[in-house]
Amino acid sequence: LNFGxxxxxxxxxxxxxxxxxxxxxxxxxxxxxxxxxxxxxVTFAATGTQTLSRYVFATYTGSLSGTFNSVVNLPAGYxxxxxxxxxIAIAIPEPTSLAALGLFGLIAMRRRRMA
Numbered sequence: 796l797n798f799g800x801x802x803x804x805x806x807x808x809x810x811x812x813x814x815x816x817x818x819x820x821x822x823x824x825x826x827x828x829x830x831x832x833x834x835x836x837v838t839f840a841a842t843g844t845q846t847l848s849r850y851v852f853a854t855y856t857g858s859l860s861g862t863f864n865s866v867v868n869l870p871a872g873y874x875x876x877x878x879x880x881x882x883i884a885i886a887i888p889e890p891t892s893l894a895a896l897g898l899f900g901l902i903a904m905r906r907r908r909m910a
Contacts, residue, residue: 796820801827801857804835810863812852814870816843824855828883831861838867839885845870853883 802824804810812820837852850873862877869875869885876886 797823797825799825801829802855803829804832804863806832806834808832809836809838810853811838811840814839814841814843814845814850817845817847819850819852821851822853824853824857826855827857827860828853828855829860830863832864834864836865836867837863839869841868841870845873849876849884849886851882851884854881855883856881859883 810822859877859880863875866875872887873885874888876882876884
C-alpha cells in the first residue's frame with residue numbers, strides 16, 4: 796500500500812498487517828509518518844511459520860514521530876523495531892552486548908586458568 800505525502804495516524808486508528816509465513820504487507824509512505832496520537836495501534840495476523848529474523852512492514856522517506864501506542868498479536872519472540880531510519884519493523888532481538896561481554900569474559904578467564 797503506497798501513500799504519497801505526510802501520513803498521520805489519528806486517535807483510534809489501526810494498521811493491520813498480515814504475515815503469511817514470510818509473505819507480508821508493506822505500507823510505503825513517501826514523506827513523514829506521525830504515530831504520536833494517544834491511541835494508534837498496529838495489529839498482526841500471523842499465520843504459517845515466520846522464518847525471517849526481521850520483517851519491515853512500513854517504510855517512509857521523511858521523518859518518524861512517535862511509536863504505535865499498542866501492538867496486538869505480535870508473533871512470539873519478536874519485538875517492535877524503530878531503530879533503522881526509514882523503516883518500521885518487527886524483529887527477533889539480538890543478544891545484548893552485555894551478555895556477549897559476559898561470554899567473552901568467561902572464555903578469557905578459562906584461557907587464563909589453563910595457561
